[in-house]
Amino acid sequence: MKSYGSCLLAFALNRRCISLGPLAFGESSVSKRVKNILRFKKPRLWVSIAGTIIVVIIGIMCLTNGSGIGESQTFQELNNSIFSETPIPDDRTNFMIVGIDDEALFADTIIVGSYVNSKNELNLISIPRYTCISFTDEQKEIIKGMGKNIPKLIKINAINAYGESKYGIKFLKEQIEVLFGVDINYYFKINMKGFKNIVNSIGGIYFEVPKQGMYYSDPIQNLYININGGYQLLDGSKAEGLIRFRKDYPNQDLQRTEVSREFIKEFINQLLQKDSVKNNLNDFIVNCIKYIETDFTVSDVTKYISQIDDFGIKNFNSEILPGNYKVIDERLYYIYDISETKKITDKFFH
Secondary structure: OHHHHHHHHHHHOOOOOOOOOOOOOOHHHHHHHHHHHHHHOOOOOHHHHHHHHHHHHHHHHHHHHOOOOOOOOOHHHHHHHHHOOOOOOOOEEEEEEEEEOOOOOOEEEEEEEEEEHHHOEEEEEEOOOOEEEOOOHHHHHHHHHOOOOOOOOEEHHHHHHHHHHHHHHHHHHHHHHHHHOOOOOEEEEEEHHHHHHHHHHOOOEEEEEOOOOEEEEEOOOOEEEEEOOEEEEEOHHHHHHHHHOOOOOOOOHHHHHHHHHHHHHHHHHHHOOOHHHHHOHHHHHHHHHHHEEEOOOHHHHHHHHHHOOOOOHHHEEEEEOOEEEEEEOOEEEEEEOHHHHHHHHHHHHO
16 A cells, blocks of 8 residues: 555656556546545545545645655655654644735735644634734845835735745745734645636535625726625635625725635535535646645645544634724724734634
């Protein structure tokens, strides 16, 4: 079994392996074969298999595009990390999910999560994109070296754009760590242009759209939103429109953040239950590889495979960063409440 898996890893890494018999699969089926190996040791119901697929996908992303894999991590180390005895994750794992506008590099969606292993519980905090922050001294020096002007105040969604591809995620991670006083273990950066393809690859997501519906047209952004209210199946285009819409909300960006948070919860919950993932695994993996960047490494994969068996929407807790909007120097900012933020931090991260 282990040598069979080694061959699969070799294919994923574009290497060769010597086999005493013919291989009965092609390189394009690596994802399915790895999934089958991991499933073979302890067969379970589909809800468990779906959870396994999610984690395996992240590992495959690392194997195929090298994201998060250091040059010193050899093929043998990768092989051992998957097929050795399963390690146990830390009791608490903190991460951030960032949805990026591909053209301007602005963060349309920022969600900070904390997974509690002992409770099999996931806590999520959505951060409004207009949240007011200021650069750290170290960040200011880096930005000066890039030849850019440094504003006194900045909206958190612009951090990634200022740091560009080299420093953007680093800057954002540092700001979130300062905001909540915790370490962020992993990040997942999702290209919002590809988000609709990921949703389409699993057959869409059922969601309760606000009863007034969502209607908006912006030819400049090539953004056209036409979604009726009520519970319905959203395809990729409508899901993207739902996440980006804010025009008619009473609180605009704040309510947009709340809807995005609820959609992410439903996305994860339904993903764990959908036979369509199983039936369209290849498309799902291809889109995840293409549109998600992460530092979640191959060696991290095995820590979480067995943790997802009974995971569902009942295991979610979620909040929005508390605060209020305020106009400063003729610009609208979201000023977070320090004392209320501390309460949520104590509840979700400690």
